[in-house]
Amino acid sequence: MKIYMAPMEGIGGYVYRNAFQKYFGPIDAYISPFVGKGSLMNRERRDIDPENNKGICLIPQIMGGDAEGFLKVAADVASLGYKECNINLGCPSGTVTGRGRGSGMLKDPAALDYFLKTVMRECPMKVSVKTRVGFEDADKWEDILKVFSKYDFESVTIHPRTAKQQYEGELHMDCFKKAYESLKCPLIFNGEIKTLEDAEKLAGSFPDLYGLMIGRGFVKRPQLACEIAGRKLPVPEEYVSWHRELESGYAGYLSGERSLLFKMKDMWNFYGDSFKSEEKTLKKMKKTQSLQEFNTLAEQLLRKQ
Numbered sequence: 460m461k462i463y464m465a466p467m468e469g470i471g472g473y474v475y476r477n478a479f480q481k482y483f484g485p486i487d488a489y490i491s492p493f494v495g496k497g498s499l500m501n502r503e504r505r506d507i508d509p510e511n512n513k514g515i516c517l518i519p520q521i522m523g524g525d526a527e528g529f530l531k532v533a534a535d536v537a538s539l540g541y542k543e544c545n546i547n548l549g550c551p552s553g554t555v556t557g558r559g560r561g562s563g564m565l566k567d568p569a570a571l572d573y574f575l576k577t578v579m580r581e582c583p584m585k586v587s588v589k590t591r592v593g594f595e596d597a598d599k600w601e602d603i604l605k606v607f608s609k610y611d612f613e614s615v616t617i618h619p620r621t622a623k624q625q626y627e628g629e630l631h632m633d634c635f636k637k638a639y640e641s642l643k644c645p646l647i648f649n650g651e652i653k654t655l656e657d658a659e660k661l662a663g664s665f666p667d668l669y670g671l672m673i674g675r676g677f678v679k680r681p682q683l684a685c686e687i688a689g690r691k692l693p694v695p696e697e698y699v700s701w702h703r704e705l706e707s708g709y710a711g712y713l714s715g716e717r718s719l720l721f722k723m724k725d726m727w728n729f730y731g732d733s734f735k736s737e738e739k740t741l742k743k744m745k746k747t748q749s750l751q752e753f754n755t756l757a758e759q760l761l762r763k764q
C-alpha cells in the first residue's frame with residue numbers, strides 16, 4: 460500500500476516535505492499544495508523547483524478550472540521536468556469555487572467531463588485527480604464517477620466529504636465504496652487517518668486499495684509515517700533537530716523574525732496535538748511574540764517525546 464502526504468497549503472511546502480522525509484520518511488510521494496490560480500507565481504515555482512525537492516517524489520498539484528488556464532500552468536510544470544501532475548477538484552474555499560474551480564467543478568458533471576476531455580488529450584504529463592464526493596451534497600456522485608471512469612488517470616484520490624462539509628463531519632464511506640467497486644484506475648483514500656489502527660482498518664476493508672493519503676494526521680503526529688511503515692521512531696534529540704531544520708529552512712526565504720514565528724506557529728496549531736497534556740506550555744507558545752522563547756518552550760516539549 461502506497462503512502463502519500465496530502466497537499467496542505469501554508470504547511471506542506473518544500474521545507475516541511477524535506478524535513479519530514481529525512482526524519483519520518485521515506486514515504487512514497489508528496490502532493491504539493493495547489494499551484495496555478497492563472498500562472499505559476501514565484502512562490503509556487505520555488506515550492507516545486509526540483510532543486511528544492513531532491514530525494515522525494517513530488518507530484519505538483521494544479522487547480523482545476525478552465526482547461527486553457529490549466530494547460531498553460533501544466534506546460535510550465537512539465538518544463539521543470541515533472542512527469543505527473545494532480546488536478547485539484549476538492550478545494551472548498553469560496554473564492555475558488557465561486558469561479559467554478561476546485562470542488563466548484565463537481566457541481567456540473569457535464570462541464571467536468573468537457574474539462575477532463577481537453578486536459579487528458581493535451582496535458583504533457585500523466586494526470587491524477589484529487590476529489591471530494593460532491594459540492595452541496597453527494598447526489599451527483601454516480602454521475603461524477605461515470606465521468607471519471609472514461610479517463611485513464613494515474614490515480615484518483617477521494618476525500619469522501621462534500622465541499623459544504625469543509626474538513627469536518629461524517630465521511631461518506633458509501634460513496635467511497637461505490638468508487639472502489641466501479642473505478643478501474645488506482646484508488647487512494649484520504650481523510651481522518653490519525654493512527655496506525657485507522658490505516659490498518661482501511662487496508663482491511665479495501666484490500667485492493669492502491670494507497671492512503673494523509674494530511675492533518677501527519678502534521679499532528681509525523682511519527683505516524685514510521686508507525687505505518689513499521690520503522691523505529693525518532694529519539695527526542697532527532698525531534699529537536701527536525702524542528703531546528705524546519706526553522707532554518709523557513710529562515711532561508713522568510714524575512715524577519717516575526718514571519719518566522721508565525722510560520723512555526725501555523726505548524727504548531729496542528730502539531731500541538733502531539734502534546735495534549737501540555738496545555739499550559741502550548742498556551743504560552745501561542746501567546747509569545749519572542750521567537751527565542753517560542754523555541755525554548757518547543758524544545759522542552761520535543762524532548763518529552
Ligand SMILES: Cc1cc2nc3c(=O)[nH]c(=O)nc-3n(C[C@H](O)[C@H](O)[C@H](O)COP(=O)(O)O)c2cc1C
Nearest residue numbers: 465466467468492493547618650651673674675676
Ligand atoms: C491547511 C490545509 C491546507 C490544505 N491545502 C490543500 C491543497 O492545497 N490542495 C488540496 O487538494 N487539498 C488541500 N487540503 C486538504 C487536504 O489535502 C486533505 O484532503 C484534507 O485535510 C483531509 O485529509 P486529512 O484528514 O488527512 O487531513 C488542505 C487542508 C488543510 C487543513
